[in-house]
Amino acid sequence: MGTPTSVKNYNSSSASAPVLTGLAGSLIALLDAVLVNGYGLKTLDQLVVAANVALCTVSAGHGYFSNQVVTIAGATPAGLNGDVRITVLSATTFRFSTTGISDQTATGTITAKIAPLGWTKPFSTTNIAAYKSGDPQATGMYLRVDDTQIVTARHARVVGCETMADINNFTGQFPTTAQVNGGQWWPKSSTADAVARNWFIIGDERCFFLAMAPHPTNPINGSVLIFAGDILPQGGLDQYHFLLSGFTSDVSGYGSGALTPCMSTAAPSGATSGYFARLNSQLGGSTLANRSGAMCWGTDYSGSASYSGGALPSFPNPIDGGILVSPVFLLEGAGTLRGLRGTCPGMYHLPVAGSNTAFTHLDLVTGVDTLPGKVLLAFRTGNPAQASTGGCLLFDILGPWR
Numbered sequence: 140m141g142t143p144t145s146v147k148n149y150n151s152s153s154a155s156a157p158v159l160t161g162l163a164g165s166l167i168a169l170l171d172a173v174l175v176n177g178y179g180l181k182t183l184d185q186l187v188v189a190a191n192v193a194l195c196t197v198s199a200g201h202g203y204f205s206n207q208v209v210t211i212a213g214a215t216p217a218g219l220n221g222d223v224r225i226t227v228l229s230a231t232t233f234r235f236s237t238t239g240i241s242d243q244t245a246t247g248t249i250t251a252k253i254a255p256l257g258w259t260k261p262f263s264t265t266n267i268a269a270y271k272s273g274d275p276q277a278t279g280m281y282l283r284v285d286d287t288q289i290v291t292a293r294h295a296r297v298v299g300c301e302t303m304a305d306i307n308n309f310t311g312q313f314p315t316t317a318q319v320n321g322g323q324w325w326p327k328s329s330t331a332d333a334v335a336r337n338w339f340i341i342g343d344e345r346c347f348f349l350a351m352a353p354h355p356t357n358p359i360n361g362s363v364l365i366f367a368g369d370i371l372p373q374g375g376l377d378q379y380h381f382l383l384s385g386f387t388s389d390v391s392g393y394g395s396g397a398l399t400p401c402m403s404t405a406a407p408s409g410a411t412s413g414y415f416a417r418l419n420s421q422l423g424g425s426t427l428a429n430r431s432g433a434m435c436w437g438t439d440y441s442g443s444a445s446y447s448g449g450a451l452p453s454f455p456n457p458i459d460g461g462i463l464v465s466p467v468f469l470l471e472g473a474g475t476l477r478g479l480r481g482t483c484p485g486m487y488h489l490p491v492a493g494s495n496t497a498f499t500h501l502d503l504v505t506g507v508d509t510l511p512g513k514v515l516l517a518f519r520t521g522n523p524a525q526a527s528t529g530g531c532l533l534f535d536i537l538g539p540w541r
Contacts, residue, residue, distance in 0.1 A: 142236060144222040146485060146538030147208045147256055148341040148516070154202020155179035155253075159338045159351065161328030164266040166286045166295045173340050174258035174270055174347070177210060179203065181252070186214060186245040193219060194234050195251065203233055203253065206514070206536055210254040211235075214245045222254045224537075257344040262306040269303055272368065274344040280381035280416055282367050283309065285322065293331050293353070296322040297367075299383040299425075301416055313383060313425030314414040323385025323412060325365055326353045337362070339518070343540050345369040346382075346484055350518070353390075363390065364518075366413070370469055371541065372481040379417035380481060382428055382469065387412050415471055419480055429470045429477065454491035462507045464533060465490050484540040487515065487533040494531045504533060513537065 151159065155178055157169040172178040185196040195201075195211075203209060205227045211220050223235035262269040266287045271279065281300040301311025314323060328336050337352040339362070346368025353363070365384055372380040413428035456463055467483040487510070489497060498504060498517035505514055515533040 142224045143537060143539050144208045144224050144254070145343045146341065146536060146540055147254060147343070148206070148339070148534070148536055149173050149253065150339045151335065151337050153179070153204055153207075153253070154200065159327055159336045160333045161293045161331040161336070162333055163288050164286055166325065166327055167263075167266055167268050167284060169338065170268065170270060170284060171260065172255070174256050175260050177252045177255040179253040180250060183249040183251060186211075186219065186249050187243075188219070188237055188240050188245065189242045191237050191240075192234050193223075193237050193240075193245075194228075194232060195225075196232050197251070198231055200230050201227075201233060201251070203227055203251075208254045209233075209235075209251045212250050213247045214249045215247045216240060216243075216245065219245055219249075256342050256347060262303055264306050267306055269300070269306055269309075272345045277345045278369050278378060278381045278416070280369075280379075281309065282383065283322075284325075293326065293328045294389055295325045295327065297325055297383065297385055298322040299367075299381055299414070299416060301379075311416060311424065313416050314412065315425045318414065318425060318427075319385075319387050319412065323383065323387065323414075324389050325349075325351070325385055326363055326390050327351055329353045341485070341516070341534050341536065342368065343484065343538060345541070348486065348534070366483065369484075370481040371484050372419075373479050374419055377419055377421070377480075379415060379419075379421055381416050382413055384413035384428075413469075415480065419471060419478060426471050428480065429472075430467060451490055451492040454489070454493045454497050456491075462489075462504070463491055464488065464507055464509060467532075485535045485538065487535070489531055489533065497531050503536075507533075510535070 157172045157178060159165050159169050179202055181197045181201050183195050184198050187194045203225060206224060208222050208224050210222050214220050218240050225233045225235045227233045257273045259271050259273050260268055261271055267285045270282045281303050283300055284295050284297050286295040299313045300309035303309040339350040341348050349365045350362040367383050370380050370382050414425050415428050417423055418426050452463060455461060464487040467486050467488050469480050469482060470477040471480045472478060500519040502517040503514055504517055513535050514537050516536045518532050518534060
């Protein structure tokens with residue numbers, strides 16, 4: 140069995156990456172590239188197979204990074220074509236594992252590009268688009284992104300929909316107009332200009348996390364993190380476990396940032412929110428989603444020494460030196476009658492004091508006892524210089540998540 144490729148990650152630092160700005164349409168262009176089309180197309184100068192490893196050369200430079208998934212096309216033998224997870228050796232060479240292909244130099248006009256997540260774009264108009272998972276096992280919900288000039292172009296407005304006839308005719312909207320008028324806010328930039336902003340996406344064929352850094356002077360620490368797609372449901376009969384998170388007002392101008400990974404917690408300006416398409420009963424309509432405050436975030440951030448439930452252990456764990464992680468539990472409803480709906484795919488919380496200094500941003504983390512064999516990517520949150528607003532979470536970058 141080859142290296143799994145369903146989980147893919149992308150960021151703005153790679154060559155040929157789409158540019159996210161404060162201008163209308165830039166988020167649509169980014170989502171088109173990552174979700175649907177791929178990007179960074181290169182023609183290989185050579186592909187040589189030796190001892191079940193394919194060595195690829197792009198003399199002009201490939202611009203990829205290790206653990207990224209790329210799509211190989213046009214090669215003979217055909218068994219080399221398809222999605223592969225690569226290891227970068229230099230600016231001009233990368234390699235990937237092969238199975239059942241004899242040692243040889245491949246022929247043909249061979250290309251490589253950063254592979255998309257495998258979503259579709261069934262409806263669109265100028266700077267507005269609807270996206271849908273291409274996986275037949277997905278819930279089939281639509282994500283509608285309006286990236287037009289609404290007040291300013293610094294943000295997009297998003298809703299989920301159960302059905303769509305065209306880009307402006309849909310049913311089963313979540314959140315509803317009564318819940319968040321105009322849809323949730325996804326902040327792109329603190330200013331409506333063409334200055335590039337840092338971004339990061341990780342996901343699979345059924346969901347994705349999108350981090351954006353609206354403020355140019357704090358490009359890493361000032362990220363906000365959005366989730367859209369199917370969670371890992373608690374119930375096997377749950378057909379409406381599509382979750383959409385965002386903000387209830389514009390936070391794109393916030394300077395130091397507070398990365399809020401999914402749903403309601405303390406926010407810099409404008410509450411964060413998440414909504415499921417329906418209740419777990421499969422009835423009703425748009426329903427509020429929350430994170431658990433016990434082993435995840437409460438009103439404090441993950442770098443704090445405590446949360447709204449008690450003290451957190453130190454990092455690393457002084458008992459055994461281990462790295463403590465927990466899933467991010469997702470609840471439906473409000474008040475005291477909340478039910479566990481499921482967990483965030485591929486994302487783990489560090490329920491420890493001082494996680495804001497635990498790892499460097501984008502460090503690779505291995506050796507977590509409860510996740511044997513997993514390679515995790517550390518993602519710094521909020522402002523790591525302040526324990527009360529900074530923290531760190533971990534993403535499983537190899538998968539599969541399901």
